[in-house]
Amino acid sequence: MTKYLMLKHYRGAPKGVNDVPMDQWAPAEVDAHIQYMNDFADRLKGSGEYVDSQALSPDGMFVQYGGEGKPPVTDGPFAETKDLIAGWMVIDVENEARAIELAGELSAAPGKDGMPIHEWLELRPFLGDVPTVTE
Secondary structure (H helix, E strand, O other), X not given: OEEEEEEEOOOXXXXXXXXXXXXXXXXXXXXXXXXXXXXXXXXXXXXXXXXXXXXXXXXXXXXXOOOOOOOOEEOOOOOOHHHHOOEEEEEEEOOHHHHHHHHHHHOOOEOHHHOEOOOOEEEEEOOOOOOOOOO
């Protein structure tokens, strides 16, 4: 089994398909989207492929060690994950093909007007054994 991280961006839907930002959806459309994701997670719990998932708040900041005293906090100029990542799900599946299948299914979650959002999900395997340096 290999663990994969599926990052939800809520960006990248093809133009004219369902590329309406979530903050422009009706409350019932947001509820239907969340219900789809919860049902998806419940099904994966039943198959033993679910590990964890979380939605992320749009709030956030960058913090960096800046020496003694208070660390600097900034709202940029970096590309911020709060602008890029809306949430994530970790799955533990038999192979890459299964991870791709599940990511494709999650990409079809309903959005505006109940239509699939066709969002791109970033799918990344967890790093397995760390390679060791030998002399």
